[in-house]
Structures are given as C-alpha cells and as structure tokens.
Amino acid sequence: MYYIGIDLGTSAVKLLLVDGQGAIRNEVSREYPLEFPHPGWSQQNPADWWRETQTGIRELLKGFDASEVRGIGAGGQMHGLVVLDEQDRVIRPAILWNDGRTQKQVDYLNKTVGRETLSACTGNIAFAGFTAPKLLWMRENEPENFRRIAKIMLPKDYVNYMLTGAFSTDVSDASGTLLFDVAHKCWSPRMLELCGIRADQLPKIYESAAPVGVVKKDAAAQLGLPENVVVCAGAGDNAAAAVGCGVVGPGKCNISLGTSGTVFITSDSFGVDQKNALHSFAHADGSWHLMGCILSAASCNKWWMDDILRTKDYAAEQKAISRESLGRNHVYYLPYLMGERSPHNDPAARSAFIGMTMDTSRGELTQAVLEGVAFAIRDCVEIAKAQGIAIESSCICGGGAKSPLWREIFANVLNIPLTLPETEQGPGYGGTMLAAVACGQYASVTDCAKALFRVKGTVTPSPELAARYEARYRAWHKLYPALRDLEPELSGD
Numbered sequence: 001m002y003y004i005g006i007d008l009g010t011s012a013v014k015l016l017l018v019d020g021q022g023a024i025r026n027e028v029s030r031e032y033p034l035e036f037p038h039p040g041w042s043q044q045n046p047a048d049w050w051r052e053t054q055t056g057i058r059e060l061l062k063g064f065d066a067s068e069v070r071g072i073g074a075g076g077q078m079h080g081l082v083v084l085d086e087q088d089r090v091i092r093p094a095i096l097w098n099d100g101r102t103q104k105q106v107d108y109l110n111k112t113v114g115r116e117t118l119s120a121c122t123g124n125i126a127f128a129g130f131t132a133p134k135l136l137w138m139r140e141n142e143p144e145n146f147r148r149i150a151k152i153m154l155p156k157d158y159v160n161y162m163l164t165g166a167f168s169t170d171v172s173d174a175s176g177t178l179l180f181d182v183a184h185k186c187w188s189p190r191m192l193e194l195c196g197i198r199a200d201q202l203p204k205i206y207e208s209a210a211p212v213g214v215v216k217k218d219a220a221a222q223l224g225l226p227e228n229v230v231v232c233a234g235a236g237d238n239a240a241a242a243v244g245c246g247v248v249g250p251g252k253c254n255i256s257l258g259t260s261g262t263v264f265i266t267s268d269s270f271g272v273d274q275k276n277a278l279h280s281f282a283h284a285d286g287s288w289h290l291m292g293c294i295l296s297a298a299s300c301n302k303w304w305m306d307d308i309l310r311t312k313d314y315a316a317e318q319k320a321i322s323r324e325s326l327g328r329n330h331v332y333y334l335p336y337l338m339g340e341r342s343p344h345n346d347p348a349a350r351s352a353f354i355g356m357t358m359d360t361s362r363g364e365l366t367q368a369v370l371e372g373v374a375f376a377i378r379d380c381v382e383i384a385k386a387q388g389i390a391i392e393s394s395c396i397c398g399g400g401a402k403s404p405l406w407r408e409i410f411a412n413v414l415n416i417p418l419t420l421p422e423t424e425q426g427p428g429y430g431g432t433m434l435a436a437v438a439c440g441q442y443a444s445v446t447d448c449a450k451a452l453f454r455v456k457g458t459v460t461p462s463p464e465l466a467a468r469y470e471a472r473y474r475a476w477h478k479l480y481p482a483l484r485d486l487e488p489e490l491s492g493d
Contacts, residue, residue, distance in 0.1 A: 001069075002018065002020075003073065003435040003436055004069060004071070004072045004073075005073055005074075005075070005431035005432035007075050007076075009076075009077055009259070010259045012032065013056055015028045015029070015056045015057060015428065017061070022451070022452035026063075027060070027425065027428075028056045030053070030059075032044065032048035032051075033045075033048065034096075041100070041101050042098045042099040043099065044080075046094050049158065050162045066224050066225055069226065069229050070230065071231070071232065073240075073431030073435035074159055075156065076154065076156025077156075077237055078097055079131050080094045080097055081094060082094045082152070083148075083149045083151070084150055085150050086148075088151070091145050092138075092145055097129045098129060098259075099129065100347035101128075102133035102134055102136070102137045105134075105136040106345075109132070109133060109194075110125055118178070121181060123181075123272050124182070127345055129295070131176065135152070135195045135196075146196075149197070152202055153167075154173045154174075154177070154236075157169045157173065157234075160212060160231055163216070164213035164214065165213065166231070168213075169205060169206070170206050171206070171282035172208055172235045172239035172284045173236040174282070175236070175280075175282045179192060179195065179197075182281060182282055187202055207286055208233050208239065208243075208434050208445070209284070209445050210233050210438065211232055214227060214229055215231060232434050234434060235284035235427075235434060236281075238291060239289070240426065240428075240434070241256050241397055241398070241430055242264050242266070242289070243285065243430035243434065244397070244426040244427065244433060245395040245397050246450075247264060247266060248283070248285040248449045250266055250267055252395075253266070254396070254397065255395070255397075255401075255410065256396075256397050256426060257298050257396070257397070257401050258298055259298060259299045260293055260299070261293070261296075261398075262293045263380045265289055265290045265291070265389060269287075271387075274387065275383065278342060284430070284445060285445040293380075294341065295338040296335050296336065296338050298399050299338075300369050300373055301314065301370065301373070301400065303337060315403075317362075317366050318403060325364075326412070327465050327467075330355050330360075331353060331360055331365060332353070332354045332371075332472075333369050333372030334352045334354070334372060334479055335351060335376050336349035336350055342383075343379055348487045350490055352479075353365065353368060370406050371469075371472070372476070373400070374413040375473050377414070391414075391416060393417045393419065394417075397421055398426060412461045412466045412469045420457045421453065421455065421456060
C-alpha cells in the first residue's frame, strides 16, 4: 500500500509517495509563481496550486501501481486567504502568510478591539499574516469581492476541496486564522461578528488525522487514482512537519528552517504565552503547542546567495567559513526582509547588516546571515523559557537544516542538542503519517510517530562555542530595539 503526502509550500508543491512501512518510494517537486504586486504584498493564484499538484501526482505515480494508493494527507502554508464565490470560482489571488498589507487592520484588532479580547476569544492576538486581518482588509478595500464570498479556505484546504469536494479544515491550520477558539476547538462567534462573516462561509473543522472524504470521480480520473482513496483533513505545515519529525506528545520541540523559520513546542494542555509573542495553536496529534515564527529564515540565505552574491553554490560559500570564526564574527545581521512576526509583531521591521569595516569579507557577511536567523529563533525560545518552559533538546528540519554548518550554529546559539530526522521531508512526510492514521493503519498519530520516526544524527553544542555565542546573542538582541524608532524614516513612511 502507498500514501501520498502533499507539502503545499510558498514556492512549490512537494509530493511524496510512501509505502506502508514509512519508506519514501518517490518524490516530485513542482514550482509555481509568487506575486508581489506592491511592496510588502504577497499573493498566489490557487489554480496554480491545483494544476501543479495534479501534474505532480501523475509524475509521482509513474512506474507504481496507483491502485495501491490508500490515502492522501496534506501539510500546507498557513494563514493564506482563499475565497470562492457561489459557483466555486476563486474571487481573487490568495493573500499569503507573509503578506504585510494589513497593518491598519492589525492595529484595529489589537488596539481598538483589544489584545485581551482577542486572546480570550482565540488564544492569540492579531498578526499581519493571520487570516482575520486579511478579511477586514478585503471588506474595506475590495467590498464588491467581499460581498461575493461564499467559502473561506486555507491553502491546503483548497487542494483538499478540489480532491474531494469536502469543505473542510483542520484544527492546527484553523488556529492560525484568528477566527478560531483554540481552547475549545471551534469557530469564535465574536471573531466572526468582528470580521463580518457567517459560520456557513467557514469550513467544517476536523482533527488533522480525521478522514474528510475520498477522491471524487473526476479528480480520480485526472490523477489516475482509484476513487476510494481516503483524504484526511491534514495540517498546517508546521504541525505536519512536527508530526513528520516525531514531535508529538508533551514537552517536545521542533525547529523548522524553511522559507520562514519556526520553533514549535508541544503541550498536552492549552496555554497562552502571557505576552502573546508566541502563538497558541492546536497540534495535529490532538493536543496543543506554542509556536514562534520568524518570517524570513532560509529565504534570507536564498536572497543573499541568489540575488546578492549571484551564486547557486551555497556549500562553496559556507566552506569558506572556518569553525574558528564561529562566535567571533563582528558583523551582525537582522533577518527582517519581510518585517517580523515573532516576537516583535512588526511588519515595518527591516533587515540590516551592522558592524562592517573595510576588511569585512564575503564569508563574514554569509556567516552573519546564518547567525542572524539563529539569533532570531533564539528570541522566540527565550520567550518560551520566560514562561517556565524548559527546552532541553530539539529536532531540526527544513531546507536550511541540510547545512551542517547552519545546524552547528543553531546548536550552539541555542545551547541544546539538535536531532536530525532520518526523513527530511517534514510536512509531506507528516501528511503521509496523518493519512495512514486516517486509513486505520495506526490507532493514533502518536502510535504512528513511534513506529516510523527515526533519528539520523545529533549535533551537540560545544561549551566554549556556546559561551561565545551567548555573548554575541546578547549584543545582537539590542539591535532591533535600537533601530525600531527609526523604521518610519528608513522605510520613507
């Protein structure tokens, strides 16, 4: 038997074919465009997701017996606003998680409605990337489109809808909408009222491993699949990645270095960070988690390599960085290319290199980029530690985690051991695990993780290097507060 995992990312959809023992038998990646129509805006056409998912699944199944496919599970980019009209036509391009157009609406929610009200209703406060501020923006700026809305979806739920016809979402992805009462796992009537939407415009809520339907006849014919393939509710990409990395059950941590960067801390009970600097979300295993998200992680390195250094040889650039230079770099980097979410909640934050001199080298700037992202993740970890949460180790996954140098920097900046999963396909692999549970191969997500998750290696911090990075982090941590008041001048606002 086989399971298909869908990782609906920001730049591409990645598809996995996994057998009943958890072995990856095939993988396919299909890219699609990303639009930036105005500074700080970020959007995509949902039709591109579906087209490339269809093409990718057909490629994925070449040479395999498609009749053996039992289930499909998706992990997807969170928070994106997908709106359909009564004829199921997409009304406008999806506004994505890293879009910053909603600062006015965020200020209204946090300052006028009030953080305490938001936290009581949802467990969270408003961030520019969340879905509710996007709805308020659309109501104010595109009223005709807003009036046409019949269905409101998240990105991976659109793909599931095209597969099954089921209007559904899961608890982990719904948690990032600011429309969801995370503690009680239901839509918040107060938030729906504030955003001017009805409950029937929102999807039915499921636990992540629950089946929502089977692949409908026309989609099965297009994809070459049998019609009885089960599709589960799936999960937001970070929750799906955590499942794929075995981060289920209380007291575990996962760091993901994708386009964005996250630190994901599990709990068997619902809890709210007192400063609301971290998100309080439902987890795909049926429990909850705290999550910090930085908007630019591996994307910082991609920007630096592709756009500035004009090279695709990332390994060669990192090879020039000696281990002796770690923790001794005098150049600092703030990774706020798209503003910042956790812990600053500041769409106006800007990236910067600081500390350069005439003898600053290319390698030092590259090293500063890697260290700046690690320091930003540590900012989120420090918030969790201030709440009395002990993080003694973590898994690390995502494209950025493929770099041995970056893993070593992270282990020493955080001063904890980092484990590397044998399977480095976080959201997609987590999607196949959720599908296996939905099909009854495992009784629970926890049982599935125990059976399938394996560790490939561990990076242990060095006391000497960790001490050097402690000093560097303390200096770096002062930079954002020092520059914050200059942001309007720096951005020209």
